[in-house]
Amino acid sequence: MSAEKSKNILERLGNGEVIIGDGSYVNTLEKRGYVLAGCYTPEASVENPHAVEELAIEYARAGADITQTFTFYSRDVGTPKDVKLTCLEINKASCEIAKKVSNKWGTIVAGGIIQTAAFKQTRDKNDVQAELREGLEVLIQNDIDLIIVEYFRNIVEMEWAIELALSYGKPVAATMCIGPKGDASGVSPAECAVRMAKAGAPIIGINCLFDPFIALETISKMKAGLDGAGLSPYLMCQPLGYRTPDGGSYGWIYLPEFPHAMEPRQVTRYECARFAREAYNLGVRIIGGCCGIESYHIRAMAEELAPERNCLPTASRKSDLDLSTLKEKEDKGRPEFKGKGCKDYWMNLVPCTGRPLSAPMFRQADPETVNPSVLN
Numbered sequence: 146m147s148a149e150k151s152k153n154i155l156e157r158l159g160n161g162e163v164i165i166g167d168g169s170y171v172n173t174l175e176k177r178g179y180v181l182a183g184c185y186t187p188e189a190s191v192e193n194p195h196a197v198e199e200l201a202i203e204y205a206r207a208g209a210d211i212t213q214t215f216t217f218y219s220r221d222v223g224t225p226k227d228v229k230l231t232c233l234e235i236n237k238a239s240c241e242i243a244k245k246v247s248n249k250w251g252t253i254v255a256g257g258i259i260q261t262a263a264f265k266q267t268r269d270k271n272d273v274q275a276e277l278r279e280g281l282e283v284l285i286q287n288d289i290d291l292i293i294v295e296y297f298r299n300i301v302e303m304e305w306a307i308e309l310a311l312s313y314g315k316p317v318a319a320t321m322c323i324g325p326k327g328d329a330s331g332v333s334p335a336e337c338a339v340r341m342a343k344a345g346a347p348i349i350g351i352n353c354l355f356d357p358f359i360a361l362e363t364i365s366k367m368k369a370g371l372d373g374a375g376l377s378p379y380l381m382c383q384p385l386g387y388r389t390p391d392g393g394s395y396g397w398i399y400l401p402e403f404p405h406a407m408e409p410r411q412v413t414r415y416e417c418a419r420f421a422r423e424a425y426n427l428g429v430r431i432i433g434g435c436c437g438i439e440s441y442h443i444r445a446m447a448e449e450l451a452p453e454r455n456c457l458p459t460a461s462r463k464s465d466l467d468l469s470t471l472k473e474k475e476d477k478g479r480p481e482f483k484g485k486g487c488k489d490y491w492m493n494l495v496p497c498t499g500r501p502l503s504a505p506m507f508r509q510a511d512p513e514t515v516n517p518s519v520l521n
């Protein structure tokens with residue numbers, strides 16, 4: 146626990162700290178029976194607050210420095226038909242849960258706003274900012290510590306969102322849900338990064354849609370653009386927890402397994418450890434996850450960066466961090482544990498799917514991240 150730490154993320158980054166974000170909420174709570182896939186709305190904060198709180202605690206125990214409010218749409222649309230709650234009622238409850246966890250665990254409370262319906266409908270700056278302002282209202286009333294402007298697909302809308310978010314005088318992190326080919330209009334990751342930085346966001350990066358290693362490729366393109374422009378905002382990366390080399394322009398959304406059969410593509414804890422190390426080496430200083438990244442993945446990231454962070458997660462008590470439990474079995478000569486007491490074994494393992502008929506990739510009509518020729 147880090148109760149004495151500052152809740153100002155910029156102050157901590159300025160002191161050289163590496164910040165660990167939290168992971169998946171809506172996707173994880175769907176699997177646990179509290180969210181309806183397809184709607185993906187956060188009414189669980191009112192209907193089953195204990196489930197949301199427990200998940201937030203899991204991330205804090207896993208080493209997360211941030212607790213995101215389980216808030217989503219800024220308008221009263223999209224909830225399942227039998228839900229009569231208003232968006233405000235849901236989001237209020239979500240803020241209260243995040244605050245409660247933050248008070249106990251010392252985490253930074255972050256509230257997010259995402260791409261708007263208004264941008265698709267009118268492409269009008271005033272309309273977009275009005276919709277975003279509605280979403281921000283409850284977050285500001287609850288005095289959150291960090292605004293995350295996330296899951297934006299178009300740099301123009303992102304610039305408008307950053308401008309608005311900065312007007313509240315709170316730290317702002319801006320992350321787009323784009324792959325290496327850039328935003329929905331084909332603006333490159335490098336240009337998106339430069340424009341986000343020039344719009345004034347002190348923290349920029351990407352979240353969701355693509356797997357950790359594709360996300361790193363996108364971030365490296367962003368960094369090259371920033372370096373070229375002489376800009377150096379803090380970098381943030383919160384990727385998807387599923388491997389998506391064959392995803393479309395909307396990443397995992399354009400896969401046949403989305404949303405009900407993604408499990409075989411789940412990243413392992415060791416892939417997350419490798420991701421965290423490579424992200425750190427690239428200069429990323431806020432490292433976390435989005436859909437599909439579970440608390441044990443966050444723990445693996447925090448453990449990998451323990452030397453840089455000078456601390457271990459509470460949940461490391463149960464992670465067999467030095468693999469001594471497995472090593473002991475190996476030392477007793479048990480062949481099924483041969484090599485498994487060594488981190489290299491796990492870092493180099495390529496997991497099987499267990500499905501003799503499964504293919505490594507989907508024959509995607511418009512693959513975003515692999516050369517189409519490999520799917521022919």
Ligand SMILES: [Zn+2]
Pocket residue numbers: 352353354435436
């Ligand atoms: Zn996500």
